[in-house]
Amino acid sequence: MDMIFLPSKVKDFIEKSAAGQKTLACVRASGSLTGKSGEGYMALLADRVMLFSREFGMDAYENTEINIANGISGISVRREKYNSFIDFNTGSKNYSLKFSGSDEKELKPLLDLLEKKTADAPASSPVQPAPPHVESQKERKISPIAGMAAAMMYVAGSDQKFAEEEEKYIRDTIINDESILEKAYEYYGSHSYEELINDLSFLDHHQALCITAHLIEVGMSDGLLESGQQRMIWQFAAAMKISEAEYRNFLDVLLAKNQTSALY
Secondary structure: OOHHHOOHHHHHHHHHHHOOOOOOEEEEEEOOOOOOOEEEEEEEOOOEEEEEEEEOOOOOOEEEEEEHHHOOEEEEEEEEOOEEEEEEEOOOOEEEEEEEHHHHHHHHHHHHHHHHHHHHOOOOOOOOOOOOOOOOOOOOOOOHHHHHHHHHHHHHHHHOOOOHHHHHHHHHHOOOOHHHHHHHHHHHHHOOHHHHHHHOOOOOHHHHHHHHHHHHHHHHOOOOOOHHHHHHHHHHHHHOOOOHHHHHHHHHHHHHHHOHHHHO
16 A cells, blocks of 8 residues: 555654654555554564554544564464455564455565565564464354345345346345355245344344445445334344444435535
8 A cells, every 4th residue: 555545644744753754565455453443554663663544534543553573473374265465473462453355465475575674573472472363154044245135036026026127236235246145045935034034143243234325325235225124224223333423424424425416
């Protein structure tokens, strides 16, 4: 990731704190560094790693600076389904930064530089790396992407039929993947909406927000977000512990986005 694409607040902080040092590499995390929805950044300088995190709805970034000379160890990339994680630890804390799997190629330059720098750093007391988090699949009846497609079917079919625009939106969202569509439709035909919500209880906050946004979009795709659809979407959002403020922000933004008649 080029420095030019960093948010101005992050870029300004790095430039002031780095005292003329060049930023060697930087990457954007998927969500905040606390694991909640938001944004996160990792920047590598000659003598330190700088982490920035901001949760959705917050204005200020939290920042952490890690001095490389104090020792960073256990650096590795871990993969879980559609995501990649950079794991490393210092003498006092373990870190795990989440990235989209598609961004993994951008992590390599940063990791190569970081490993080279830590190899030359003074040795420190070894810290046992955090054990990799292994997601349990035993209780899962549906994947996040198929679950999203099924959820859109429930919202779109709340009036007992799929409008052409709704079906097109569902297909476009899953890139016309027939395998996902079949799994979603099979679930839709054999389970209730309440069962789906329960079966998707494993979703993290970022995944739940993503699905909520698509539920609003599919509801609007035929030109009218009906009150029954709104109740269903809020039922999902509330069950996923999405706040009313977060839900309202999504709704307001998407309503404004889809009112293209205002442009004519």
